Amino acid sequence: MPEFRLFPDQASTLAPRVDNLYFFLIAVSAFFAVLVTAAVIVFAIKYRRRSEDEVGVPIHGSLALELIWTGIPFILAMVMFVWGASVYFAIVRPPAETLDIYAVGKQWMWKFQHREGQREINMLHVPANTAVRMIITSEDVLHDLYFPSFRVKTDAIPGRYTQVWFNATKPGTYHIFCAEYCGTRHSAMTGTVVVMSPEDYAAWLSGGVTEGTLGQRGEKLFTQLACSTCHMGGDTQRGPVLNGLFGSTVHLANGETVTADEAYIRESILNPTAKVVAGFPPIMPTFQGQVSEEQLLSLTEYIKALPAGKSAPGVGQLTEPVPQAAPVLQMKPQTTGAQPESKP
Numbered sequence: 116m117p118e119f120r121l122f123p124d125q126a127s128t129l130a131p132r133v134d135n136l137y138f139f140l141i142a143v144s145a146f147f148a149v150l151v152t153a154a155v156i157v158f159a160i161k162y163r164r165r166s167e168d169e170v171g172v173p174i175h176g177s178l179a180l181e182l183i184w185t186g187i188p189f190i191l192a193m194v195m196f197v198w199g200a201s202v203y204f205a206i207v208r209p210p211a212e213t214l215d216i217y218a219v220g221k222q223w224m225w226k227f228q229h230r231e232g233q234r235e236i237n238m239l240h241v242p243a244n245t246a247v248r249m250i251i252t253s254e255d256v257l258h259d260l261y262f263p264s265f266r267v268k269t270d271a272i273p274g275r276y277t278q279v280w281f282n283a284t285k286p287g288t289y290h291i292f293c294a295e296y297c298g299t300r301h302s303a304m305t306g307t308v309v310v311m312s313p314e315d316y317a318a319w320l321s322g323g324v325t326e327g328t329l330g331q332r333g334e335k336l337f338t339q340l341a342c343s344t345c346h347m348g349g350d351t352q353r354g355p356v357l358n359g360l361f362g363s364t365v366h367l368a369n370g371e372t373v374t375a376d377e378a379y380i381r382e383s384i385l386n387p388t389a390k391v392v393a394g395f396p397p398i399m400p401t402f403q404g405q406v407s408e409e410q411l412l413s414l415t416e417y418i419k420a421l422p423a424g425k426s427a428p429g430v431g432q433l434t435e436p437v438p439q440a441a442p443v444l445q446m447k448p449q450t451t452g453a454q455p456e457s458k459p
């Protein structure tokens with residue numbers, strides 16, 4: 116018979132923090148539920164009507180009583196608020212250094228991509244004692260990537276990147292669920308996260324990738340789709356050169372500026388006329404329908420890693436694993452006066 120458990124494992128640094136807050140809320144609720152119930156019963160007995168013509172004594176208020184029943188709930192509510200806010204911020208703010216893994220939700224499966232090239236479906240390998248950040252999107256409808264044992268989850272939203280982070284503390288296998296109703300087989304949209312020691316994870320990562328890293332796959336695609344024709348400088352250049360684009364401030368034809376984050380790169384590939392870079396004609400065709408979410412991730416990964424300071428990058432420069440790029444989704448303020456050119 117399977118072991119009956121009220122709670123999943125506490126397998127991340129955030130799990131005990133979430134649980135402790137939850138237990139506190141339950142304890143406060145239980146205490147007052149018992150107190151109120153007991154008062155109702157005791158008072159009903161003690162102050163019951165004893166004769167047909169008995170009338171209650173009028174009450175004219177009590178300042179002390181009112182201060183107490185206002186003050187105590189106020190203090191309790193403030194404790195819950197401050198405590199809850201601190202846990203919330205710990206969950207939504209990943210540390211500066213994270214291991215980034217991409218997740219794509221699809222009816223009805225989870226697809227994961229490691230930057231080193233490994234791809235997984237409904238199975239995710241992560242190292243223990245490492246801050247892991249999932250960068251999440253969806254190919255079709257709303258999903259929600261949920262790690263019960265880590266006590267974190269986030270919506271997977273089509274057309275957008277969201278993120279969630281965790282630091283798994285115990286090697287083992289744990290559930291992955293979809294926590295947003297997404298169609299007939301929503302309840303079957305599950306998976307397994309395998310937490311390994313960092314050494315085992317490194318060994319697992321180095322095993323059997325033939326397609327190259329995510330960035331190398333992006334580079335190949337960049338050439339295949341002929342992005343390189345217009346975005347590489349030289350005689351055929353018709354769009355902005357993309358070196359050093361990621362994280363920079365881009366000046367648009369309509370006078371606005373935008374920070375080149377992942378969402379901007381994604382939009383510029385799928386809907387190039389949405390934000391046209393100043394100084395360039397709106398001639399880029401859309402790649403909507405021609406590239407999958409996974410291919411978009413690899414293109415983004417490639418473009419993110421293009422080093423600044425070279426006017427004409429050479430295809431083929433990514434022979435080494437992609438260096439850790441600037442954190443995704445995080446707006447980097449521009450620090451230099453020079454405006455890097457960008458693509459429409």
Ligand code: CUA
Binds near residue numbers: 295298
């Ligand atoms: Cu995907 Cu529910």
